[in-house]
Amino acid sequence: MSGSAFNAELLKLRELERVTGELNAQIQSTRKVDNALLENLSDDELTKLQIENTKLKHRLAILKQSIGEETKGTGDDVAVNSDEIISITEHLEKLFAIAIAKAYPQYSDTAAVVAPVGNASAKFGDYQCNNAMGLAKKFKEAGINKPPREIATEIQKHCPSSPLIDKLEVAGAGFVNVFLNKDYAVGALSNLLRKGVKPPRVPKKRILIDFSSPNIAKQMHVGHLRSTIIGESISRLLEFLEHDVLRINHLGDWGTQFGMLIAHLEDCFPNFLNESPPIGDLQAFYKESKKRFDEDEEFKKRAYNRVVTLQSGEPNSIKAWQQICDVSRIEFQSIYDRLDVKITERGESFYQSRMLSVVEFLRNNNLLELDEGREIMWPDDTKTGIPLTIVKSDGGFTYDTSDMAAIRHRIEEEKVDWIIYVVDSGQSTHFKAIFKAAKRSGILDPDSHRVDHVNFGLVLGEDGKKFKTRSGDTVKLSDLLDEGLKRSMDQLRERGRDQVLSPEELRAAQESVAYGCIKYTDLCHNRISDYVFSFDKMLEDRGNTAVYLLYAYTRICSIARNSGADFSDLNKVLDTFNITLEHEKEWKLAKTLLKLNDILIKCAKDLLLHFLCEFCYEVCTVFTEFYDNCYCIEKDKSGKILKVNHSRILMCEATAAVLRQCFAILGLKPVNKI
Template sequence: MSELTWELKKLNDLERKTEELSSQIKAVTKDDRYTEIDDDLIKLQVKNNKLKHRLSLIRESIAKEAKSDAMEVTESISITEHLENVFARAIALAFPEYGNTPVIIAPVNSASAKYGDYQCNNAMGLAKKMKEMGLNRTPREIANELQKSCPLSPIINKMEVGGAGFVNVFLSKDYAAQALKNILRNGIKPPRVLKKRVLVDFSSPNIAKQMHVGHLRSTIIGESICRLLEFLKHDVIRINHLGDWGTQFGMLIAHLEERFPDFLNKSPPIGDLQHFYKESKKRFDTDEEFKKRAYNRVVSLQSGEPNSRKAWQLICDVSRKEFQAIYNRLDVTVKERGESFYQSHMLSVVDLLRKKKMLEQDEGRQIMWSDEDRSGVPLTIVKSDGGFTYDTSDMAAIRHRIEEEHCTWIIYVVDSGQSTHFNTIFKAAERCCILNPTVHRVQHVQFGVVLGEDGKKFKTRSGDTVKLSDLLNEGMKRSLEQLCSRGREKILTAQELIKAQEAVAYGCIKYSDLCHNRISDYVFSFDKMLDDRGNTAVYLLYTYTRIRSITRNLSDDFCNLEKILDTVEIVLNHEKEWKLAKTLLKMHDILVKCSKDLFLHFLCEFCYEVCTVFTEFYDSCYCIKKNKDGEIVEINRSRILMCEATAAVLRQCFHILGLKPVSKL
C-alpha cells in the first residue's frame, strides 16, 4: 500500500470528527441566541475546510494511483478477485481496525440486473463487529463509507448502496467491450494465479487386466484437471500409477512359463490378457503347488531374476498397447510409472522409518501408525514374508514426488472408497516429516461410481464389468445413428461425418461424467447424454457449430479479423448483448473457482449458461439481415464479433473438458 494510502487511513478518523464539529457549527449559527459567530468557531470552520480540501487532494491522488494500476487490467482477470481487492482496500481505508476482514463479493442474479452485477456484502458483518466493540453504526452508513473509499477501477461503471447495506457494483460496458476485443485479438489468457509444480496421479489401471468402466471417471476427471491446471500455467506432471507389481504377477509369470515355455525366444499369443489372467487366478486358487510356484516367482521378480523380468515385461507390453489405444481414443496424455518404479524407493523408505523408530512388529509384519495415539488402521509397510504392500509403494511414491520431483501440490484422482487409505498415507507422511503441510498440498480428488439405469453398479447383462473399449464402441455406434437420423450423412463429407461422430460419441461420454458433482454417483445413459436439449455435450456442440456457421455465411468479409477489430467497436446497447458480454467475462471467475477444489461441473454449468444466453442473444439481436432471395443486405459487425468471442470462450472451455469442437455437425 502506498504512502498516500497510509496517510489517508490516518486522516479518515479525523474526517469523521470534523463532520461532527461541522454539525456543531451549523447548530450554533442557527441558534437565535447568537448574534455573531464566535471567533473560535470561525477558526474551527476554516480548519475544517482546509482538512476537507486536503482529504480531497489525497483521495484524488489515490484515485489516480489506483487508476494507473488498474490500467494494466486486461481481460485475463477474475472479476470477483478484482472486486475483492477493491473492497479490501476500501475497508482498510475506511475502517483500518478491521482491515483484515475477508471481503464478501457475490454475483447478482441476471433477473435482478437493475440492482447491479455484483454486490459487496460486508457492511452487515462490520456493523455486528462494531456493535460488539460498543460502536453503533448502521450497515447502510458503513456501506456508504465503503463506497466512498473504493479506489477507481476500469471495470466499474458505478456503485450504489441499496437494501440494508449492500454496495451494488455495475460493470463498465467500455471495459467489457474492450475485454471481448482483447480476447479476439490476443486469445484467451489465463487469470493470474500463484504457479505451483503439480503432480496429478490418475487413471491407474492394472497390468494384465483390460480397462473397464471403473477406470472411466479417474481417466476423464484426471485429464481435465491436468488441462485446467496447465491452462493456468502450473507446471503439471501427469502420472499413470500402474499396478504392475505384486502377487498377481507371480501367478501370471508361473502360468506363462508353463503354457509358453519358449516365451524368451518367441512372443506368446497372449493378446487376451483378461482370459490369461482368469486362467492363472483359477489355478492359483485351486492348485497349491502352482500357488507355491507363483509366490516363488514374486520373489524372483522382485529380486531381478532375468527370466522372470522378461516374462513380466512381455505381459506389461501387451497391456501397455491396449491402454494406449483407449488413451488415444479419449485424447488422454499420461506418463506411465508403475509400482515397480518404486522398488528401490520402497527399500529406502523402510530404512527411513526404521531409523525414525516408527515401525512396530505385529504378528510377523512391520506396521506404522499414522497418528501417535494409534487411532485408525495402521499401514503395513513390510509383510510377514518380507514383501511390500500398496502402503509401502504409496509411502515411497509420495516421498519421491516431494523430495525428487519437487512437487508442492500432489493430486490423487481415485474413487471415494480409497479415502481412508489416502488420509492415512498423508498423515503418516506428515508424521515422519516427508510431508510439510505448510509447504505441500496433498489432495485426494475422490469420485462416486458409475451406475446403470437400474440404479446399480454399471455392468453388462451377464453381470460382467463393462470394458471401456466396448463402451466407446457403443458410443460411436449410437452417435452415428443419431447423426444419420438427422440426415447428416447427406450433408457432411465422409471425413466430416467421422469427425462429427467422434466428437459426439467421446464428447458425450466425457461431459456426462464431468457435468455431475464428482463426489456423487451418476447414472450412465446414452439416451440422456445424446439428447440435444438441456445440459448435454450434444447441445453445446450444436450451439458451437451454429455460431461458426454465422461467420461462414460472410465468406471473405471476416477473413482479416485484425482489420475488423481495428475499425469496428463492440456496442452493448441491447440488454441481450450486455447479458452475453457479462456472461463471457465470468469465465475467469469460474476457472479460479474450479481450480480451488477441482470440481469441474462448475465449468460445465458455465458452458451451458453461455450457450443458453447466446441463444437468447441470437434470437433477439440480428447479426445478418437477408432479403427474400436469401442475399445478405446488412451485417451487424459488432454482433458478429460477439459471436466470435463466444466461440473463442467455448473452444477454450471445450479443450479443458476434453470436447472436440467441429465446425460442421
C-alpha cells in the same frame, strides 16, 4: 495475489503501522527528557540512552521502508490492464478490502465478501459487496449501534477507482452494488479476439497428477472411466493456467499376482524368451492363471517361487513380466488414444528401490513398531484408527509402502509443490492415513506442499445400481466406447447428416459426439456424487449436454462463414469495426463471457469441473437470447444479404473462442460441421 493473500498483507501493514506509532512515541518521550535530568545522568547512562535512541530510529526507518513496500499497489487505483480479461471477483475483493480498511481501520483484517448478481436481478448491478451486515454485527458486539446501510455507504465512499467499474450504488439493507464498465468489456473482448483466450495470472506451481491407474493383465473397465476423464481435464486446466504439470499413471504392475501370471505364461508359451507370446485376451489369460492358482497346489507353489525370482531380478522372470506388461500397455494405449489422454507411465515397480529406502528412513526415525511380526506405522501421534502396514510378516511390502515411497519421491526428487490423487471415494481413508503419515515423518511439510485426494462417486446403471453388463460383469471401457460410437452414428443418420456430410466429416462428427458425450456426462456432475450412465440422456440435444453444446458451437461458427464478409483476419476486422454493446442482450452476453477467468480460478481451487460445464451451458443459452434478439445478418425475402452487423459477428467469434477454450479443457473436440 488472491483476495485472502491480499487481506493478509493488509493486516501485516496495519501491524507495522501500529508498531511504528509505538516507536515514534518512545522517541518523542526520549526527546522530552528534561535537560536537567540529562545533566544528572552519568556518562554511561547517557551513552546507553543515546544508543537505545539510535536503535529505535533505525528500526523506525526499516519499518517505514517496509510499509512503503507493502503499500505499493494499495493506493486509490488497483493496477489492471483495461483491455485484459481478469478475475473480476478477485479484483473486486481487493478493492473492497482496501475500502473496508480505509473506512474502518479497526476491522482492516476483514475479508471482502463479493458475489455475482444473478441475471434476473440485473437492475441491481452485476456484483455485490456484502460486508455491511457482518461489520454491523461486529460493531454491535463492541457496544456500537451502526446501521448496515451507513456502513455500506462508508465502504462505497472509500472504494478505489477501477476501469472495471462504471458505478457503485448502496441498496437494500446495506449492499454495495457494482455496475461493470462497458468500455472495459469492449476492450477486453477486442483483445481476446486479437490475442486469443489468455489464462488468468496465478502463482505458478509444479504439480503432479496421479490418475487412471489400471492394473496390468486386467482390461480397463468403467471403474477407470472417471479417474481417467477427471484426471485428464484437471491436467488440461492446470496446464492452461501455465503450471508445470506431471501426468502420472500409477500402474498396478507389481505384486504377488505376477507370480501366477509368469508361471502360466511358461506353461502356455514355453518359447516366450524367443518369441513374444500371442496373448489375444489378457483378461482371459489372467482368469485362467487365477483358476489354476486356486485349484492346483503345485502350481501355487511355483507361482510363489516366481514372485521371489521376479523380485530378485532373475532375467527370465523379468522377461516374462515385461512381455505381460507390454500386452497390457497396447490395450491401455488404444483407450487413451480414443479419449485423447496424455499420460506418463510410472507403475509400482518404479518404486521398488525407493520402498527399501523409505522403510530404512522410517526405521531410523523410530516411526515403525512391531505388531505380530509385521512393521506398522501410526499415521499420527495419537495412535488411533488403522495403522499403515509398511512391512508384512513375510518381509514383503504393501500398497502403504509404495504410496509412502511415491509421495517421498514426488516431493524430494521431483520437487513438486502440489500432488493430486484422482482416485475413487472408497480410498479416502487410505489417503488420509498416507497424508498424515507423510506429515508425521517430515516428508510432507503442509506449509510448503499441497496434497489433495480428488475423490469421486460411482457410475450407476439406469436401475440405480453399480453399472454392470446384463450378465452382471463389469463393463469394459472399450465396449462402452464402441457403444457410444454406434449410438452417435444412429443419431446422426436419424437427423439425415449422412446425406449432407462427407464420409470424413461424418466420422469426425460421430467421434466428437460419442466421446464428447461420455466425457461431458461425467464432468458435468459434481464428481463427489454418483451419477447414472444413460446414453439416451447424454445424447439429447436439449439441456446441459455435450450434444447441445457441440451443435450450438457449430452454429455460432457458421454465422461469420454465412455472412458473406471476410472474418478470416479478425485483427483486420477490428481495425475497421468496433464492438458496440448497445442492446441489453449484447451487454448480457459480454458480461457472461467476462466471467471465464472467475470460473477457471474456482475450478482450479476446488478441483471441480462441473462449474466449467455450467458456464459453457450458460454461455450457449445467453448467446441464444442474444442471437434471437439481435440481427447479425439482415436478409430480404429472397435471402439476399442486405446488411452485416460486424460488431455482433465479432461477439459471435468471441463466444466461439471462449467455448473452444473451455471445450479444450473438458476434452471435447468440436467440429465445423455436424
